[in-house]
Amino acid sequence: EDQVTQSPEALRLQEGESSSLNCSYTVSGLRGLFWYRQDPGKGPEFLFTLYSAGEEKEKERLKATLTKKESFLHITAPKPEDSATYLCAVREETSGSRLTFGEGTQLTVNP
Amino acid sequence: DSGVTQTPKHLITATGQRVTLRCSPRSGDLSVYWYQQSLDQGLQFLIQYYNGEERAKGNILERFSAQQFPDLHSELNLSSLELGDSALYFCASSVGGAGGPEDTQYFGPGTRLTVL
Numbered sequence: 001e002d003q004v005t006q007s008p009e010a011l012r013l014q015e016g017e018s019s020s021l022n023c024s025y026t027v028s029g030l031r032g033l034f035w036y037r038q039d040p041g042k043g044p045e046f047l048f049t050l051y052s053a054g055e056e057k058e059k060e061r062l063k064a065t066l067t068k069k070e071s072f073l074h075i076t077a078p079k080p081e082d083s084a085t086y087l088c089a090v091r092e093e094t095s096g097s098r099l100t101f102g103e104g105t106q107l108t109v110n111p
Numbered sequence: 112d113s114g115v116t117q118t119p120k121h122l123i124t125a126t127g128q129r130v131t132l133r134c135s136p137r138s139g140d141l142s143v144y145w146y147q148q149s150l151d152q153g154l155q156f157l158i159q160y161y162n163g164e165e166r167a168k169g170n171i172l173e174r175f176s177a178q179q180f181p182d183l184h185s186e187l188n189l190s191s192l193e194l195g196d197s198a199l200y201f202c203a204s205s206v207g208g209a210g211g212p213e214d215t216q217y218f219g220p221g222t223r224l225t226v227l
Contacts, residue, residue: 031210034215043201090140
């Protein structure tokens with residue numbers, strides 16, 4: 001069974017204090033790893049898809065990387081508006097297009 | 112705005128009742144997915160439809176059912192509601208349905224269901 005574990009559960013940063021969120025996964029064959037951002041009471045917002053180990057993608061202050069066992073979401077010089085829950089999801093080779101989500105990391109950036 | 116719409120935004124009902132949640136996918140998307148998000152369980156995949164046909168099933172209870180209509184909108188029917196069914200229900204859509212690179216799922220704003 002696919003497993004996705006995110007850490008930490010919650011992270012509190014000061015504005016400008018860079019950090020990383022972790023997503024560890026166990027799948028028989030990875031077909032894609034997805035990062036989403038979710039604001040309270042809203043739907044998840046797509047950020048990145050990574051397909052193979054060594055791949056990196058960037059968007060503004062966010063950079064996602066992928067290894068064979070985990071993915072990191074690096075946040076550089078965060079701002080209060082980056083506060084949200086960040087969700088990681090995996091798509092396994094034999095599961096079509098369904099996604100298995102982790103529990104998320106709740107990020108708070110204080111001014 | 113993802114382009115996926117869901118109605119209603121909020122729904123309050125009593126135990127034992129039946130409700131219908133509606134989702135319209137992004138223009139051009141053929142797949143619709145339903146997810147449940149509760150405080151203690153995170154986002155759980157329920158079911159996927161592709162161009163009107165059921166494509167994949169997840170942890171969907173027998174009391175729950177869904178369908179996708181010819182105009183590609185989808186409805187999730189929840190019956191014999193229990194207190195534990197209170198959750199956020201999200202719909203997502205994607206272009207394809209087989210897990211290819213084009214199958215990025217875009218989520219709607221959700222329906223908050225409260226069962227009293």
